[in-house]
Amino acid sequence: MTTKPIVDLRIYTIRPRGMPEYLRLFEELALPAALRHWGPPLGFYTSQIGPTNQVVHLSGFDSLDAMQRGRDAIAADPDFAKYAELTTGLVVAQEDRIIAPVAFNSLA
Secondary structure (H helix, E strand, C coil): CCCCCEEEEEEEEECCCCHHHHHHHHHHHHHHHHHHHCCCCCEEEECCCCCCCEEEEEEEECCHHHHHHHHHHHHCCHHHHHHHHHCCCCEEEEEEEEECCCCCHHHC
């Protein structure tokens, strides 16, 4: 279980047959920027059953302020700007939820 009190859960829907290119661009451009500004992700997954062509990304933050500072920093990062430009047309939908872990000690 995460020790971060704020978790940013993002679900990206990728156009059909676009997943390999999307994942390559994310790994080459967005992931290094995310590691610089957010730290390592809590998780990064692709859908296997249910809605197809989806990527689920979880990032943890110590506070909403820390999350906003990270978002501002990555928005100004040239690598992330290149990733955003190159993935235009690959991402067809995006959901963003801010979630918080429950305090069940038995899940730790």
